[in-house]
Amino acid sequence: MEHALNIALPSSGRRVPCEQCPLRAMPHFRAFETQELKFVASFKTGELMADTGTTLLAEGANSAHMYTLLSGWAFRYKSLPDGRRQILNYMLPGDLLGLQGSIIGEMEHSVEALSPLVLCVFQRDRLDDLFSNHPGLAFDITWLASREERMLDDHLLSLGRRTAIERAAYLIAFLHQRAAAVGPDGSRTLHIPITQAHVADTLGLSIVHTNKTLRKLADRKLIRWLDRACEVLDVDGLMQIADWDGLPERKRPLI
Incomplete structure (x- = not known):
């Protein structure tokens, strides 16, 4: 049985410049090099705000975007045809969403907002530029994917x-x-x-x-x-x- 999804769409406005990102000030995260920060600021196209229960990414769909969770909680899950679901993991501020769709093309899981969210929006068609010209950031994305595998x-x-x-x-x-x-x-x-x-x-x-x-x-x-x-x-x-x-x-x- 299919259910209607409340799917969030990206906005074009930027409310939090990357240079003033509150996450960057936290000791939990590594500092950007100057050129890395400049690239990420241009890589970001806007922000998305979503209410609790909003579907951010849907299994089987293609997305033109990736997201970094700026504030709030979300979770990844897969579903059976009868609606039963398995929650795979939870996303918190600083986590990257949508990488699978950017690499493979089609999402193989869904992501839902567990609380009100603010996410930074990135164009997936610029991922090649990141890997080609910013090896430090490319390593970071690989590290994040490896970390997710370890948690799973x-x-x-x-x-x-x-x-x-x-x-x-x-x-x-x-x-x-x-x-x-x-x-x-x-x-x-x-x-x-x-x-x-x-x-x-x-x-x-x-x-x-x-x-x-x-x-x-x-x-x-x-x-x-x-x-x-x-x-x-x-x-x-x-x-x-x-x-x-x-x-x-x-x-x-x-x-």
């Missing part, structure tokens, strides 16, 4: 070998660690904007099983479940349950 390896290991409570603990700790690197400082509470349906579609569990599993984590005072968000109370406790050491701390590229 970890997710597959979790789905295949961890118990339900270990899977849930891993997922929430993983999202918390990623969000903490690009989110507010420790003076503000960090909320992960996911529902129990998102958790179920990520972990391959039923809603009932997911609810029982998350309740166990809440009973241990590790998380607090809100209406459409999760507050992490003890990330170290979650990591201990999942037997997960966390993501490596290193500077990462930003396109």
Whole structure:
């Protein structure tokens, strides 16, 4: 059964110049060389704003654009013909969207906004220029693709070998660690904007099983479940349950 998609279209206006990008000031991201910054500023054609639930990229479609997430959350997923979906990964500020479509031509997954978003828009037909004339940026894109593969390896290991409570603990700790690197400082509470349906579609569990599993984590005072968000109370406790050491701390590229 086909569903109508609320698909966002790029705007042409630039509200945040690359030279003043708030992400560039974060210690999590590597600094651009002068020529790299100049190219990326010309590579960017505008910005896109999208509401929660908007489809940014659709499986099977072609897109003339790539995006860098400037603010907000999104998720990648694949669907079966009957509408069941598997969430593959989550996107946070600084992540690159649409590279697969730019290289292969047709998207093999969909991307949906998990919260209100602002994205930087890039023309995919200038990707050849980037690879030909800016080897540092070309390496950055390769690095980002490799990082995504590594995260998917970890997710597959979790789905295949961890118990339900270990899977849930891993997922929430993983999202918390990623969000903490690009989110507010420790003076503000960090909320992960996911529902129990998102958790179920990520972990391959039923809603009932997911609810029982998350309740166990809440009973241990590790998380607090809100209406459409999760507050992490003890990330170290979650990591201990999942037997997960966390993501490596290193500077990462930003396109």
